[in-house]
Amino acid sequence: MVVLATKCYVEGDARERALDGMNSLVGNDVGELAVDWTVGVRDDEFVQVDVTGEDATVARNVLAETWGEVVAHDEGLVAGETYVGTLESWDDDGFVLDAGEDVHVPADGLGLGVGAPEQVVERFGLVQHLPMTFVYGGDVGDPDADPHRLADEERDRLYDWQRGPGRLNVNSATRGEARATVNRAGHAQDIVTVDRLGLLEQSIVCAEGTDPPGLLAAIGSYLPAEMRCVV
DSSP: OEEEEEEOOOOHHHHHHHHHHHHHHHHHHHTTSSOEEEEEEOTTSEEEEEEESTTHHHHHHHHHHHHOBOOOTTTOOOTTOEEEEEEEEEETTEEEEESSSEEEEEGGGSOSOSSOHHHHHHHHTOOTTOEEEEEOOOOTTOTTOOOOEEOHHHHHHHHHHHHSSOEEEEESSOHHHHHHHHHHTTOGGGEEEEEESSSSEEEEEEOTTOOHHHHHHHHGGGOOSOEEEEO
């Protein structure tokens, strides 16, 4: 079994659609290997994939590389290593990421320019449950532990978003649902693509000349989701 660093937190029909989509995505990743798999959700909403077959070890490694892996509680996080956690909350003190355990990244460990964490969230269009890469500093109470921080590759990704033509980030929707919503609102020509950030977190990449806040206003009523523009 491998626990992926992405969550399924919707219910009802939306949950069934999301897990059907996740099953297809796993098939895209490992379908050519000699494995069978079953997609499920843990009590803490992380997606887990039970993999069996001749190539099970390879398949688990591929999925962990593609999505990030939540480490088992009995293994624990290792100081200095890089992991993926989902953005659960933020306040004046920093971000809280869920990596199977709560990891507090202090404000001065974000490395995303000036401003309080809430301003960073608004500036980079961050939405709850967004998978983010971080460096684990060490266990709380260890006098030699360093503060947790966002990984360099995560900072680079977010700054790249700002240098692009504009983005609108959403949660609580699959990639197909986000794309269909844009089409239904009559704005298909105003986007380039929809980047998958997690199972239910997407980044709608705007076409040149498209105003992200204007796109948000146009599609917001069609999609019950948290949305933020990259500004």
